[in-house]
Structures are given as C-alpha cells and as structure tokens.
Amino acid sequence: MDGLISFATAVGSILTSWSALDVVWATLLGIIVGMLPGLTATLGVALLTTLTFKMGADQAILILICMYVGAIYGGSRSAILLNIPGTPANAATALDGFPLARAGKAGSAMAIATTGSVFGSFIGMIALAVIAPVLAEFALSFGAYEFFWLAVFGVLISGQLTSLDDPIKGWIAGFLGLFIATIGQEGIYAVPRFSYGSTDLSGGIGLLPAMVGAFGLAEILTVMRHEAYEAVRAKTDSVWSGIRSSYKYKMTALRSGLIGTLMGLIPGVGEDMGAWASYAAARQSSKNKEEFGKGSVEGLLAAETGNNAAVPGALIPVLTLAVPGSAPAAVLLAAMIIHGIRPGPLIMIESPGFVYSVVAMVFLATIAMGVLGLLLTRPLVLVLKVTRERLMPIIFVLCIVGAFAIASRTFDVWVMLFFGVFGFILRELKYPMAPLILGIVLGDILDKSLRRGLVLSDGDLFQFFNRPISMVLWISALLFILVTMPSIRKWMGRAFKPKTEGGVK
Amino acid sequence: MSQPAMNKADFISSIVLTAFGIGVIVESLRLPRLENLSVNPYTVPGIVPGFIGIFLTLAGFFIFIRSIRRRGWDLRLNKDHAITWISSPMVKRTAVTMIITMGYAIFLFPHIPFWIAAPIFIFVFVVATESMKYGKLPGGVRLLTALALAVAAGLVINYVFQDLFFVRLPGG
Numbered sequence: 162m163d164g165l166i167s168f169a170t171a172v173g174s175i176l177t178s179w180s181a182l183d184v185v186w187a188t189l190l191g192i193i194v195g196m197l198p199g200l201t202a203t204l205g206v207a208l209l210t211t212l213t214f215k216m217g218a219d220q221a222i223l224i225l226i227c228m229y230v231g232a233i234y235g236g237s238r239s240a241i242l243l244n245i246p247g248t249p250a251n252a253a254t255a256l257d258g259f260p261l262a263r264a265g266k267a268g269s270a271m272a273i274a275t276t277g278s279v280f281g282s283f284i285g286m287i288a289l290a291v292i293a294p295v296l297a298e299f300a301l302s303f304g305a306y307e308f309f310w311l312a313v314f315g316v317l318i319s320g321q322l323t324s325l326d327d328p329i330k331g332w333i334a335g336f337l338g339l340f341i342a343t344i345g346q347e348g349i350y351a352v353p354r355f356s357y358g359s360t361d362l363s364g365g366i367g368l369l370p371a372m373v374g375a376f377g378l379a380e381i382l383t384v385m386r387h388e389a390y391e392a393v394r395a396k397t398d399s400v401w402s403g404i405r406s407s408y409k410y411k412m413t414a415l416r417s418g419l420i421g422t423l424m425g426l427i428p429g430v431g432e433d434m435g436a437w438a439s440y441a442a443a444r445q446s447s448k449n450k451e452e453f454g455k456g457s458v459e460g461l462l463a464a465e466t467g468n469n470a471a472v473p474g475a476l477i478p479v480l481t482l483a484v485p486g487s488a489p490a491a492v493l494l495a496a497m498i499i500h501g502i503r504p505g506p507l508i509m510i511e512s513p514g515f516v517y518s519v520v521a522m523v524f525l526a527t528i529a530m531g532v533l534g535l536l537l538t539r540p541l542v543l544v545l546k547v548t549r550e551r552l553m554p555i556i557f558v559l560c561i562v563g564a565f566a567i568a569s570r571t572f573d574v575w576v577m578l579f580f581g582v583f584g585f586i587l588r589e590l591k592y593p594m595a596p597l598i599l600g601i602v603l604g605d606i607l608d609k610s611l612r613r614g615l616v617l618s619d620g621d622l623f624q625f626f627n628r629p630i631s632m633v634l635w636i637s638a639l640l641f642i643l644v645t646m647p648s649i650r651k652w653m654g655r656a657f658k659p660k661t662e663g664g665v666k
Numbered sequence: 667m668s669q670p671a672m673n674k675a676d677f678i679s680s681i682v683l684t685a686f687g688i689g690v691i692v693e694s695l696r697l698p699r700l701e702n703l704s705v706n707p708y709t710v711p712g713i714v715p716g717f718i719g720i721f722l723t724l725a726g727f728f729i730f731i732r733s734i735r736r737r738g739w740d741l742r743l744n745k746d747h748a749i750t751w752i753s754s755p756m757v758k759r760t761a762v763t764m765i766i767t768m769g770y771a772i773f774l775f776p777h778i779p780f781w782i783a784a785p786i787f788i789f790v791f792v793v794a795t796e797s798m799k800y801g802k803l804p805g806g807v808r809l810l811t812a813l814a815l816a817v818a819a820g821l822v823i824n825y826v827f828q829d830l831f832f833v834r835l836p837g838g
Contacts, residue, residue: 215831333683333725336718340690343715352698352711378767385763386756389799550799551812554791555819557767558784561775562823566833571776578771582764589667590675608714615708 164290167514171521180223181525187224188529189537191231195238196544197552198245199384202232202432203376203488204556207369210496211563218500223522225496226476229489230282230526233432233468234534237274239545241461242267250432250471253440253464260456268538272403273458275534277414277465282527284418284466285425285473289480290520292426297481297516300506305614306625310634311428312607315484316600317638319429321645323593328646334592335429338600339607341366348609361572368495368601370564370573371580375594376488377560378581381553383588389549400538410459413443414466421467425474429599431487432468432475439467473523480504480516484603488595491602673738680730687723694719759798766791780828780835785820789813 175181187209194205205228213221236247241258254274261270303311316339320331344355345365356362407414417439424435443463444453453460475486476493483505485491497504508516534541564577584594618624625631643649667675697712699705733739751757766787774783792812796804804812827833 212826212831329725329728333722333729336721336725340715340718340722343718347711349709350700350703350705350711352700354697354711354715355693381767382760382763385795386760388756550792550795551815553763553795554788555815555823557770557791558788558819558823561771562780562827562833562835565775565835566827566831569834571836574771574775578768590679591667591672611714611717612709615713616706620708 163513164294164517167517168290168521168524171514171518172524175223175521175525180220183220183224184227184525184529185533187227188231188526189533191228191526192235192238192530192533192541193544194228195232195235195247195251196541197547198239198243198247199380199549199553200232200556201248201376201380201489202229202236202250203372203492204380204560205229205232206489206492206496207372207376208559208563210369210492210499211373211566214496214499214567218497218502219518221500222493222497222502222519223525225493226519226522227526227529229493230469230472230523231530231533232489233472234275234278234465234530237278237465238271238541241270241274242542242545248432250436250468251464252433253436254461254468256440256454256464257457257460260454261458261461264456266403266456268400269403269406269458270461271538272400272535273407273461274465275400275531276404276407277417277462278469278534279527279531280414281418281421281466281468281470282472282523282530284415285422285470286520286523286527288422288426288470289473289477289523290517293477293480293516294509294513296477297506297509300481303482303506303630304628305610305617306628306631307634308606309610309614309625310631310638311482311484312603312610314634314638315428315603316596316607318427318641319599320593320596321642322427322430322434323595324591325645327591328642330590330592331596334587334594335596335600338597338602339604340600341371341597342601342604343608348605349612361570366576366601367567367573368598369492369567370576371601372488372492372495372598373560373564374577374580375584375598377556377563378577379584379588379594381557381560382581382585384549385553400535406458407462410462413447413459413463416442416446417463417466418470421470422474424467425471425486425490426477428478428484428486428603429488429491429595431490431595432471433595435471435474436464436468439463439470473520476519476523480508480519481506484606485599488598491598494602670737673733673736674741675738676729676736677733677738677741680726680733683726684723684730685726687719687721687726690715690719690722692719755798759795762794762798763791766794776836781820781824783820784823785816788816788819792816 175184191205194200195202206225209225209228213224232248233250236251237254237258239245239247240251240255241262244255244259246252246255258270258274316335317332320335321328324331345363346353353363420439420442421435424430424438440460440463443459444450447459449457471487475490478484478486479490479494483494485494494504502515503511560577561574564573565571567573614625626635694712694716699710770787774787789812793804796808828835
C-alpha cells in the first residue's frame with residue numbers, strides 16, 4: 162500500500178510540474194533516436210546523460226528513462242518501414258513487420274508494434290514495482306561470495322546469450338571488460354594498475370566515454386561501411402485495424418511480456434534477447450507457425466512486447482543490485498551514481514521512494530510513447546528520409562562533445578576514439594559489445610568481492626561454493642552454459658531421442 | 667564476413683589475444699605485493715587481473731587451435747582478390763569515414779574553436795561521403811544545404827553545451 166501511495170505521489174508530482182513537458186520531449190526524442198538506423202538506445206541514453214548531468218537527479222533520471230523507453234520502441238519504425246532495425250532490439254520486429262509493410266499494411270504493423278510495446282512496458286513496470294523491493298531485501302543477505310558469483314554469473318550469461326553461435330567470444334568480450342575495469346587505482350590499497358605513470362589512466366577508464374565510443378563511433382563506422390538504406394516509400398493504412406488485431410493475441414502478448422521481463426532481469430542480456438526469446442516462444446506455441454517471417458501479426462506483437470518489457474525488467478537489477486540488465490541500463494546506472502543516487506541492496510532503506518518514482522517514470526514514459534506513437538504515425542515517417550551522410554557527422558560531433566563534457570578533459574575523447582575503433586574491430590570479428598560493457602561495470606564488484614572473500618575464508622575456495630545463494634548462482638550459471646552449448650545440446654538430443662527407428666523392433 | 671575469412675581473422679586475432687593474456691599475467695605478477703605493509707596475500711592488487719589474464723590466454727589459445735583446425739592459418743593472399751577488396755566501395759567508405767573522423771577528433775577538436783571546427787568537419791564529411799554515394803561532387807543545391815546544415819549544427823551544439831550547460835569546449 163505504501164508503494165502504491167509513493168507511486169501515485171510521484172505520478173502526481175511529475176504531472177503537475179514542468180517535468181510533464183520533459184516526459185513528452187524526451188520520449189519523442191527517444192522515438193526519433195530509436196528510429197534512425199545507427200542511433201541506438203544506449204547511445205541516446207549516453208549522450209543525454211552528458212546533457213543532463215547538471216540537472217537535478219529526479220529530472221535527469223526521468224529524461225533518461227523516457228529516452229530509453231522511447232528508443233527501444235522507436236526502433237520498430239525503421240524495422241517495419243525499411244527492414245533495418247533502428248536498434249538491435251528490433252531485429253526480430255523486422256522479420257514480420259517489413260513483410261506486413263510491403264503488403265500495404267504499414268499502418269497496422271506500426272499500431273501492432275505500439276500496442277505490444279505499451280503492453281510489454283506495463284507488464285515490466287508491474288514486475289519492477291513488485292520484484293524490486295523484494296529483491297532488494299533479499300540482496301541484503303548478499304556478502305562478498307554472493308557478489309563475486311553475481312558478477313561472474315552476469316558476465317558469463319551475458320556473453321553466452323549475446324553470442325549464441327560462438328559463446329567463447331561473448332565470454333572473451335566480458336573478460337576484456339573486466340580487465341578494462343582493473344585499469345587505474347584499485348579500490349582496497351589505491352595501488353595504480355596498468356597505468357604506467359599516467360595520471361589520467363590512474364583515474365581509471367570512464368564508463369560513459371567507453372560506451373559512447375563502443376556504441377557511437379563504432380556504430381557510425383558500421384553504418385557507413387554498409388550500403389545506404391533507401392528512403393521510405395511504403396504506403397500506410399489505418400492504425401486502428403492493427404490495434405484490433407493485436408487484441409486477438411492477448412495471451413501471446415502476456416507471455417511475451419513475462420519472457421521479456423525475465424530477459425531484462427538477467428544481467429547484461431536485455432532487450433535484444435527479450436525480443437528473440439518472446440518471438441521464438443510465440444512461434445513455438447502458435448497455430449499458424451508457417452506465417453512467421455511472412456508477416457505474422459503474432460510474431461510482430463511478440464517481438465515488440467518482449468523488447469519493451471525488458472526495459473523495466475533491466476531496471477530491477479540496476480536498482481536492487483547495482484548490476485545492469487542491459488547496455489542502456491548500464492548507462493542509466495552510471496547516471497544514477499553521477500547524480501548521487503546509490504543503487505544497490507540498501508536502496509529500499511536509504512531512499513525507498515526512489516524505486517516507486519522510477520516505476521512512475523516508466524509508467525508516464527509508456528503512456529507518452531503510446532500516444533505519440535499512434536498520433537504521429539505519419540509525421541514520424543519523415544524522420545526516415547534523413548540520409549546517413551548528413552546524420553552521422555552530427556552524431557560524431559555529439560559523441561566527441563559528449564565524451565569531453567563529462568569531466569572537461571581531452572583524455573576522455575581519446576578513450577571514446579579507442580573504444581570506437583576497438584569496438585568496430587570486435588564487432589567485425591563477431592564479438593558482442595554488451596558483455597564488454599557489463600564487464601567494465603562489474604569489474605570493481607568482482608575485484609573487491611573476490612579479494613574480500615579470500616580474506617574471509619583465509620584462502621579456502623570451498624567457501625565460495627558452499628553457501629546457499631552462491632550455490633544457486635554458480636550451479637545455475639554452469640547448467641545454463643552447458644545446456645546452451647551446441648555440442649552438449651547435440652549430445653542430449655541423441656541421448657534422449659525416442660528409439661523409434663532401429664532401436665525397437 | 668565469410669567463414670573462411672572469419673577463420674583467418676580468428677587465427678590472427680587469437681595470436682594477439684593470447685599474447686595480450688600472457689602480457690596481463692606478467693604485468694599482474696609485477697604489480698606491488700605490499701609485503702612491507704604486511705597485507706594479506708589474498709588481497710594483493712595483481713590477483714584479479716592475474717586470473718583475468720589466465721582466462722584470456724586460455725580462451726585465445728582455444729580459438730587459435732580452432733582456427734588452425736579450420737585452416738585459418740592459410741593466409742596466402744590472392745592478389746586479384748586483395749585489389750578487388752581494397753577498391754570496393756565498402757572499404758573506401760570505411761576508410762574515408764575513419765580518416766575524416768580521426769582527423770577532426772585529433773587535429774581540429776583540441777586546437778581550433780569548436781564553432782569553427784565542427785562546421786568544417788560536418789561539411790567535409792557530407793561532401794566527401796555524398797560524392798562517393800553519387801559518384802560525383804554534389805551539385806549547387808546539395809552543397810548549399812550541406813553548408814547550411816554544417817553551420818546550423820555547429821552553432822546549435824556550441825550554444826547548447828557552452829551557454830546552456832557551461833561546458834568550456836577546447837580550442838576556444
């Protein structure tokens with residue numbers, strides 16, 4: 162009940178102040194950022210963090226959440242109209258959205274995407290309100306061992322899920338991120354590591370310049386490398402028929418919302434997997450499997466519900482464990498710390514109202530997203546007429562100024578450039594970016610927890626394995642990794658195959 | 667990237683990764699152990715980077731072996747293929763983007779006032795990439811709109827950061 166009152170108070174205070182205007186412009190900007198190929202939600206949140214760090218904490222976090230929610234939804238527009246996902250989270254959307262647009266049903270497709278996104282966001286929001294306080298209380302019992310395993314679990318699972326074809330590359334990306342986090346003064350004795358006398362390196366590698374590089378410059382280089390997209394020419398029909406047809410698949414939407422939220426909850430996995438897992442589950446249980454990939458309303462609805470449900474889902478570990486559920490959530494975590502908010506197990510004790518303020522922010526961003534998305538269907542299509550040749554240089558200037566503005570030092574610009582080129586090379590070699598960023602975020606937790614744990618146990622590694630929560634974390638990470646490994650899956654497939662041919666006569 | 671090309675890229679990158687992992691282990695061992703402060707040996711600063719180095723070395727070695735089994739070691743260059751690849755529009759676009767962006771970031775941004783440097787960069791980028799796209803220098807209207815875009819974007823970004831957010835940009 163207290164939570165509901167805090168939520169209502171937060172909604173009321175936003176709506177009765179200038180912050181209501183922030184909700185509208187930030188969500189609209191998010192939709193536009195998401196729509197434009199080459200601009201991801203992560204980059205949008207990162208650039209806006211540099212623009213909002215002189216604002217008050219509540220106002221800045223509200224703007225960033227609106228950007229995050231809007232961008233993940235906005236990516237569906239280019240996926241439907243151009244067959245180019247605006248953000249990686251909308252890749253599954255393009256599979257059925259684009260065939261629908263080609264069939265002259267672009268308006269319906271956009272309405273289905275909007276309905277799914279709004280529904281998914283609401284499911285995730287309810288989960289955020291219900292799970293976050295419980296998880297925060299539960300996390301109070303976490304010690305060094307549990308935080309160590311949480312960091313290992315996050316890096317391994319994120320590496321596994323973002324690089325399903327070749328998990329070792331995902332793990333390498335995660336461990337490279339962990340290594341990057343060790344650069345600079347360590348947190349126990351303040352000994353500088355890998356800084357070789359550089360005062361800038363002694364201060365460590367900033368997360369924001371690294372993210373702006375890995376998701377900004379690397380994306381610019383990737384976009385410019387590929388062929389230009391054609392300006393949109395699809396005809397749009399009425400949006401209302403799309404809303405009506407979404408209603409027919411309400412159970413698919415509910416299931417996708419739950420799957421998306423769960424994917425958001427898992428550290429470093431986020432919206433991309435939220436969409437793909439929901440899409441796969443929808444196809445598995447659909448009566449019309451053959452329509453998937455050819456313009457299935459159910460497939461489109463599942464993908465868009467799943468990715469937007471992952472947004473509030475990814476905020477749950479941010480608030481309660483200080484562990485990001487996705488790449489944009491990692492920036493949001495950094496922004497919260499910049500603004501003096503301390504996410505983690507103590508959040509419900511130190512600032513209990515903040516969790517419900519975040520729920521209220523997601524709620525208002527979702528409403529703004531739905532209203533703007535439906536009302537501005539046709540005008541927003543014009544955004545896609547901007548060519549990459551004219552957009553990318555402006556984005557690059559924003560990346561440079563954004564990296565510089567955080568601490569007014571040129572070193573951060575070099576960090577941004579390094580991560581841009583390094584990220585581009587890694588992408589070309591099929592190394593995912595999300596585990597790298599998660600590794601940078603979790604590096605400090607892993608470092609301190611392992612060393613503290615070893616002191617507490619006097620070097621007895623067994624202590625890391627035999628505590629109940631530690632046990633759950635390492636066993637589930639191990640099982641998950643084993644089950645998703647192609648060679649193990651093949652072996653299991655053979656072992657459990659019914660003996661129908663040759664085996665039984 | 668095709669699978670044979672990826673195998674070759676994996677072969678080279680795994681050597682770099684393994685060498686890097688070994689370097690991290692060596693540098694971790696060289697980090698101070700603070701014996702003079704009698705610190706607990708389990709908390710020495712090199713312990714975590716050392717473990718990370720071991721993982722990177724093993725993972726790099728795994729990819730190295732895998733790339734050898736997939737014939738990634740066969741790095742013989744086909745001269746015709748190499749020339750076709752270098753002169754492909756994709757490589758040209760990437761190279762031009764890289765040169766212009768790095769040129770701006772390294773030479774213009776730190777040394778020239780932002781409100782001059784940013785429009786120059788935007789204009790040069792638009793003209794260079796549109797020339798590649800259309801196969802010729804953009805016409806009068808395109809040049810004019812590119813110039814207007816460059817000046818407007820440079821001035822707006824300069825105003826937002828310097829005057830609204832009080833960020834003192836370098837070079838000015």
